[in-house]
Amino acid sequence: MIPHTLAVSDLTAGYGDTTILNGLNLDIPPGKITAIVGANACGKSTLLRTMTRLLRPAAGQVLLDGQSIHRMPARMLARTLGLLPQSPIAPEGITVADLVSRGRHPHHGLFARWTKADDEAVAEALNATRTATLADRAVDELSGGQRQRVWIAMALAQQTDLLLLDEPTTFLDIANQIEVLDLLTDLNRARGTTVLMVLHDLNLAARYADRLIAMAGGRVHAMGPPGEVLTEDMVQAVFALRSHIIRDPTSGKPMMLPVGRHRMEDGAL
Amino acid sequence: MTTAHLMQRDRQLRGRHRRRLIGLLAAIVVTLIAVTLMLGQSFTPPADVLRVLTGGDVPGAAFTVGQLRLPRAVLGLLAGISFGLGGAAFQVMLRNPLASPDIIGISSGASAAAVFAIVVLGWDGPVVPVFAIAAGLGIAMLVYGLSFKGGVAGARLILVGIGVSAMLESVIAYVLARAPSGTLQDAMRWLTGSVNGARLQDALPLLVAVIVFGTLLLSRARDLEALRLGDDTASALGVRVGRTRIVVIVAAVGLISVATAVAGPIAFVAFLSGPIASRIMGRDGSVLLPAALIGAVLVLAGDYVGQFLLPARYPVGVVTGALGAPYLIYLIVRANRNGGAS
8 A cells, every 4th residue: 555645735725814834844654643732723623624624725735646636536535534623513313324334425426336345344344432232322412532432433434544623532531531542553553544633632642642733823834753843942942831741651751740729738839 | 153243133123124114104205196186065975086197088077176176286295305304304404303394484574575476476377385485594594694703503493483483474464464365364374374266387497396406415425424413523434514504504504494485484394394304214214304304294184184184174294384383382491491502
């Protein structure tokens, strides 16, 4: 498999007259897990939205294998680049199997019939996310963690080589957050899928991502392996927050402990 | 058995179930047409009906079947399909059962345009449906524009639509009241819808609309299904959201407007067909085709009930209106309970 390349070149984008991203340049490393981190309103969601064509750039380009995604046929793009948006809607009463099957949409033309390959892709997605036993259940009856696994299964059934996720762990308890990130790591290791996600939790981002992109004010503040990017200076610059960085005993990656104004032991700092 | 095999078997079972239900609905439609053709004030044997349909001359039956019942059945069938299809398309696209064209003013817009063209301008023929389509699209844009506030929220669009609809109803009432030869029949047609006095030539523009716009809508059925997952998800699945929405709006407004120009805004058929269809079909799969059939069932059965099974003769819209109103109340009560997100 030739890994697909995804890059952003001189990208300027925003909403109406408000420019949020200003001349951004990025390369997403193929076959790796990349996490975008940053404060609220730093432009990370805008970047993800522009990279998945939900938003048209005012200037510049998003390039998939060197071709502008905004000039590609929509269905073709959707066979290579998948997205799990922040708040997808599950129609009332839809079953897990039916929802996951929707991931096959870009593989079907106007009159194409459902094939064995479609059944296999859906089954594989259900198995990979351990949702096969839920197949006949209604999505709106599931717990938050199960539901998120089902949505990821839908994105997997799409069988794209690149998967972009907008805050996939928001609203999940810590065990389910770890579950989702482990699942994405399995996917990355087993299939070589390139994963790019916006994450809120710096420590989980540092542990699970091969590369971190720290954004501030619509620009890339720092980019590279977590060991280089996650520093006290970066946290100060990007979040305006004082912090300690220690070593994560599980992964050996950096781990950030915030320092607020209260609850300090005598002699701390 | 592997998961893939289970998926395959499950899908085949559901496909068969779906085809059976659609077949059953089609059979009900055919039965209703047959009943309409055979059974009115008098009974016409099937053999005579067939002879009239194939152009044979049967004294008496040639008039009752050929001139009275056949146009009625054809118009009821086509209008039902149009309202069912157009209504369900709107409800699916806007993800809200209240967002039906007869609730948000599109039907009353087309109706007001038709009654204005016929009564005030004295028009007749295919120019009336064309004018109704223009008005329907205009009202759709107006409602959309008035409810736009950095994005369109479903609840706001519905409230604006109900307001616009009420305004247009009063336009219809005003024009009818000033009409030189305003009759109760006319008023009933333009306010609640009716297939009384149907002529076969009126059905022709509707047939064209059903073929053109109906095909267009059904070809988008799968994209519409993807839109139910939200605009972002649909777009990620390769759906051109903006383009799909325009095609669906034009086609659905076209169907609703032409049907309204011919039969009046038959009350609540657009509103009821989609929800009934999805209740029958279950939530999986597109609801468009079953909704078209349910629409036909509602109009044909409603017209028959209104003509022959009630103490007085009522136009079809009175019967479907009596069915639809309680459901509307139920939906509004439910929407109120969960804060407008129906």
